[in-house]
Amino acid sequence: MYPRCDSVATSVVVWFLPMINWRSAERGKKCRNKRRNKGCHPIIKRVFESRGSALYLMALALAALVLPAQAQENPYIVAYDHYLEEPGSLEVEYFSTFGTQRSASDFHAFWAEFEYGATAWWTTELYLDGQTTFDDSTIFTGFRLENRFRLLQHEHFINPVFYFEYEQVSGADKILKEVEGHDVESDYTLPNALARKEHKHELEFKLLLSKTFKGWNMVENTIATKNLTGGDPWEFGYAIGASRPLALKASVNRCNFCRQNFIAGVEMYGGLGDRRSFGLHDTSHYLAPVVAWNLPSDWTLRLSPGFGLNDNSHRFLLRWGISREFSGFGATVSRLLGGRKPSR
Amino acid sequence: MIKTASPIILTALVLSLVPFAWSQKENSGATKKDDSVYAELAKAPRKAAARRNPLESDPDAVAAGANLFALHCVECHGETAEGGRKGPSLRALEVQRSTPGTLFWILTNGVVRRGMPVWSKLPEPQRWQIVTYIKSLGPAQTPPQGQ
Numbered sequence: 001m002y003p004r005c006d007s008v009a010t011s012v013v014v015w016f017l018p019m020i021n022w023r024s025a026e027r028g029k030k031c032r033n034k035r036r037n038k039g040c041h042p043i044i045k046r047v048f049e050s051r052g053s054a055l056y057l058m059a060l061a062l063a064a065l066v067l068p069a070q071a072q073e074n075p076y077i078v079a080y081d082h083y084l085e086e087p088g089s090l091e092v093e094y095f096s097t098f099g100t101q102r103s104a105s106d107f108h109a110f111w112a113e114f115e116y117g118a119t120a121w122w123t124t125e126l127y128l129d130g131q132t133t134f135d136d137s138t139i140f141t142g143f144r145l146e147n148r149f150r151l152l153q154h155e156h157f158i159n160p161v162f163y164f165e166y167e168q169v170s171g172a173d174k175i176l177k178e179v180e181g182h183d184v185e186s187d188y189t190l191p192n193a194l195a196r197k198e199h200k201h202e203l204e205f206k207l208l209l210s211k212t213f214k215g216w217n218m219v220e221n222t223i224a225t226k227n228l229t230g231g232d233p234w235e236f237g238y239a240i241g242a243s244r245p246l247a248l249k250a251s252v253n254r255c256n257f258c259r260q261n262f263i264a265g266v267e268m269y270g271g272l273g274d275r276r277s278f279g280l281h282d283t284s285h286y287l288a289p290v291v292a293w294n295l296p297s298d299w300t301l302r303l304s305p306g307f308g309l310n311d312n313s314h315r316f317l318l319r320w321g322i323s324r325e326f327s328g329f330g331a332t333v334s335r336l337l338g339g340r341k342p343s344r
Numbered sequence: 345m346i347k348t349a350s351p352i353i354l355t356a357l358v359l360s361l362v363p364f365a366w367s368q369k370e371n372s373g374a375t376k377k378d379d380s381v382y383a384e385l386a387k388a389p390r391k392a393a394a395r396r397n398p399l400e401s402d403p404d405a406v407a408a409g410a411n412l413f414a415l416h417c418v419e420c421h422g423e424t425a426e427g428g429r430k431g432p433s434l435r436a437l438e439v440q441r442s443t444p445g446t447l448f449w450i451l452t453n454g455v456v457r458r459g460m461p462v463w464s465k466l467p468e469p470q471r472w473q474i475v476t477y478i479k480s481l482g483p484a485q486t487p488p489q490g491q
Binding site: 072074081083084086117119120121153154212214215217245249250251296327328331 | 407408409411412415419429430452453454455457458460461462464465466467468469470473
């Protein structure tokens with residue numbers, strides 16, 4: 001049997017990631033001010049330019065090597081498939097999005113995600129969002145409560161899941177977890193001090209359709225969003241994706257680098273306008289290869305370079321994330337709250 | 345702003361406890377001593393139940409299936425597959441006498457109503473490897489915990 005590793009070292013890596021990023025933003029600001037006179041830097045170089053980011057990536061690599069054991073998470077960062085969290089399990093996730101920005105400073109948005117499997121047909125999640133705009137500031141931008149409900153008991157040709165989310169975020173939110181309506185790059189140029197004054201209370205509905213066939217997973221998400229503050233119309237968006245493990249059979253030996261631990265694919269997402277002006281005009285769209293590395297210890301690492309497909313889109317989005325699943329979390333909480341032990 | 349946000353946050357906090365309560369209610373129900381837990385096996389369509397295990401003669405299938413079982417199934421069905429906190433014994437006669445196709449169907453579709461998730465996210469060969477491993481265990485010598 002595989003040991004489940006909950007070492008102090010790995011916990012430290014996960015819980016201090018946001019802190020490292022915070023510090024990297026401060027260092028990065030100083031660094032960039034010095035470098036500005038030397039001209040432009042390549043996009044990738046900018047991601048790695050601060051010592052904090054390098055430490056962060058090293059920590060991820062270390063976590064990957066230290067941990068024994070395996071989850072089977074999809075590689076998507078924006079799109080959803082129809083698989084819900086296992087009942088009673090809590091998945092803690094941390095994601096980053098580095099985005100380039102024309103006519104304003106680039107940004108690094110990040111979010112923590114707590115995903116709990118209430119039942120085999122209901123998964124609920126809490127998101128906490130934040131962002132750093134380079135040469136500006138680092139701020140907390142809001143929270144989201146999300147629920148996903150499996151609509152059919154058995155597997156079918158296409159498997160539908162109903163998604164419902166309430167979000168309370170400021171106008172400075174830049175995680176780009178979904179693109180909807182007429183979201184365009186120029187919406188993100190306001191300085192944080194101004195943008196955070198705008199508050200959004202939003203309801204979001206999605207129909208998630210997903211199918212797995214011969215190892216391939218294909219997803220289609222339709223998004224409808226309503227901002228409860230102001231008279232904004234319903235906004236629409238989409239996300240599609242396809243992915244496949246690099247090997248379909250499991251190997252006999254336990255391994256970190258076996259091909260079946262890697263799932264690669266691609267996702268595409270964008271806005272579809274709103275109720276008053278439905279369509280593709282003044283919308284942004286992205287295409288992003290995705291890869292997930294499911295480590296044999298319930299840890300998952302994801303990486304996704306995304307590319308804007310038109311002039312309304314950010315030119316480049318680099319996303320990465322780390323997640324860890326904690327089985328039996330619900331039972332532990334129940335016991336702490338004085339619940340009875342499940343009978344055998 | 346704080347005045348309007350507080351009730352929303354309070355409501356959100358209260359609502360966030362609902363899933364915990366619900367999950368415990370549902371999971372404890374699934375672990376009751378209940379023979380009907382094995383009645384799900386009979387629901388497999390005839391065509392699915394008749395499917396042959398393509399990895400039956402694969403010498404590596406049992407070992408690979410054991411690895412997969414340890415990763416994905418032990419949490420509910422126990423390390424020896426004799427039943428765990430949430431799942432029934434897989435070494436019960438009802439399971440061991442079932443065809444590989446039936447077990448594959450259950451694994452693919454889950455028993456969502458009773459808390460078993462669908463496992464179609466595992467590629468088909470991996471699901472057959474798990475089935476091969478379960479069948480290799482044989483019936484338990486002592487009465488299983490899940491029955």
